[in-house]
Amino acid sequence: ILGEAGLTIPIVYAGNRSCQDEISQIFRKYGLNGWICDNVMPKLNQLKINSARDVIKNIFLNNIVSAKGIKKIEAEISGVLLxxxxxxxxxxxxxxxxxxxxxxxxxxxxxxxxxxxxxxxxxxxxxxxxxxxxxxxxxxxxxxxxxxxxxxxxxxxxxxxxxxxxxxxxxxxxxxxxxxxxxxxxxxxxxxxxxxxxxxxxxxxxxxxxxxxxxxxxxxxxxxxxxxxxxxxxxxxxxxxxxxxxxxxxxxxxxxxxxxxxxxxxxxxxxxxxxxxxxxxxxxxxxxxxxxxxxxxxxxxxxxxxxxxxxxxxxxx
Known part of the structure; x- marks a missing residue:
């Protein structure tokens, strides 16, 4: 459904590992801006959010803040951009x-x-x-x-x-x-x-x-x-x-x-x-x-x- 909708926004998949290959194929098929990370709930009532948090942080840095010239700064510094x-x-x-x-x-x-x-x-x-x-x-x-x-x-x-x-x-x-x-x-x-x-x-x-x-x-x-x-x-x-x-x-x-x-x-x-x-x-x-x-x-x-x-x-x- 998301693929056929022609969305250009980032899409993050943080579900079951067994579906990751299929999800990756869908991302490629429709040319989606797709990201895959670890399952945020690998066990019932247990959250594992670090992988998803890192992916979302990268999306933020790679897309949203580029409009404010952060990319230019990133090219000039060697330290962490966060x-x-x-x-x-x-x-x-x-x-x-x-x-x-x-x-x-x-x-x-x-x-x-x-x-x-x-x-x-x-x-x-x-x-x-x-x-x-x-x-x-x-x-x-x-x-x-x-x-x-x-x-x-x-x-x-x-x-x-x-x-x-x-x-x-x-x-x-x-x-x-x-x-x-x-x-x-x-x-x-x-x-x-x-x-x-x-x-x-x-x-x-x-x-x-x-x-x-x-x-x-x-x-x-x-x-x-x-x-x-x-x-x-x-x-x-x-x-x-x-x-x-x-x-x-x-x-x-x-x-x-x-x-x-x-x-x-x-x-x-x-x-x-x-x-x-x-x-x-x-x-x-x-x-x-x-x-x-x-x-x-x-x-x-x-x-x-x-x-x-x-x-x-x-x-x-």
């Missing part, structure tokens, strides 16, 4: 796991709020911690990243507005903030930076909303089931209650003197009791905005990259 989110994920994984004799921080959550998206990274097993708890659905990867394209400080400000109820907006009005007007203004003036304490405060409120909503979509949930044998718990997604550190990056977090207020929005919330959020983490900040650079450096010098991160990414006082 999308920023992939570099941040690699840095976060290194910071969590450590390297050889240089210890890591353990399980972490990383929050990156930008103008267009809010990215959440969790480097943690996420396995059920509560007795009588069972995992429902797919086991999620140890290093997980989610991207919320409708939650951003400027370009995606209207996406935030669409996710807020009338009751939410009324609560902000009672606090003296016309949030609807503020979000609409920021969506039209994407280059604007806060110039007054009041504007900084409003940006902080928007950042808090992005953090809370994005983390709700990222974190796992627990459902209580009553059976004749007693109470059972079914977990969907990752349990992040015991995560050691929550790390912040992105402009609104780095440049706000009260950045901890934004990061606190990912911790356990009694209003959302089913969400398995961190209960007592420490908060850290990527003060120098180095995570993506350290992800690149880690390809050749992982121990140096790790030491730099441990020195420059510090606790928020």
């Amino acid at each position: 999308p920023t989110p992939a570099a941040v994920l690699k840095a976060a994984e290194l910071l969590s796991k450590g390297y050889l004799h240089e210890s890591g921080l353990g399980e972490i959550v990383l929050l990156d709020i930008g103008g267009a998206t809010t990215d959440v990274y969790s480097i943690a097993s996420g396995h059920p911690l509560r007795p009588n708890a069972f995992l429902r659905g797919l086991e999620e990867p140890f290093a997980k990243r989610t991207v919320e394209g409708d939650l951003g400080m400027r370009f995606s400000a209207l996406g935030i507005l669409k996710n807020l109820s009338e009751e939410d907006l009324q609560l902000y009005l009672e606090q003296g903030i016309d949030l609807a007007a503020e979000l609409e203004y920021r969506s039209r003036n994407v280059s604007d930076l806060p110039k007054s304490p009041r504007e900084v405060e409003i940006d902080r409120v928007i950042g808090e909303i992005c953090a809370d909503m994005a983390f709700s979509r990222h974190v796992g949930t627990m459902e209580t089931i009553y059976t004749p044998l007693g109470v059972m718990y079914y977990q969907t997604g990752k349990d992040l209650t015991n995560v050691h550190y929550v790390i912040g990056t992105g402009g609104v977090i780095i440049y706000d003197e009260h950045s901890k207020d934004i990061l606190k929005k990912v911790v356990f919330n009694p209003a959302k009791p089913l969400e398995l959020r961190p209960k007592d983490p420490l908060f850290m900040l990527d003060y120098d905005y180095i995570l993506s650079a350290m992800g690149l450096l880690s390809f050749d010098h992982p121990e140096i990259a790790l030491r730099i991160m441990k020195k420059r990414i510090g606790l928020i006082k």
Whole structure:
């Protein structure tokens, strides 16, 4: 069907290995831009995503970014060319796991709020911690990243507005903030930076909303089931209650003197009791905005990259 449709977009096959030869023949027959990678689910409820992730990264670099002149840069450099989110994920994984004799921080959550998206990274097993708890659905990867394209400080400000109820907006009005007007203004003036304490405060409120909503979509949930044998718990997604550190990056977090207020929005919330959020983490900040650079450096010098991160990414006082 895809072949007869005459599609020119990349098509990735990540299914059963036994079908790969047949799929490859179909790609050649119809002249499709086809890519084949390992099965993303080789066993029931077990994900194996690295091969597919690498293929998609190559497609991104080979096609999408060429329109921005990246190909010209690639021809002039000898180092690694990597999308920023992939570099941040690699840095976060290194910071969590450590390297050889240089210890890591353990399980972490990383929050990156930008103008267009809010990215959440969790480097943690996420396995059920509560007795009588069972995992429902797919086991999620140890290093997980989610991207919320409708939650951003400027370009995606209207996406935030669409996710807020009338009751939410009324609560902000009672606090003296016309949030609807503020979000609409920021969506039209994407280059604007806060110039007054009041504007900084409003940006902080928007950042808090992005953090809370994005983390709700990222974190796992627990459902209580009553059976004749007693109470059972079914977990969907990752349990992040015991995560050691929550790390912040992105402009609104780095440049706000009260950045901890934004990061606190990912911790356990009694209003959302089913969400398995961190209960007592420490908060850290990527003060120098180095995570993506350290992800690149880690390809050749992982121990140096790790030491730099441990020195420059510090606790928020």
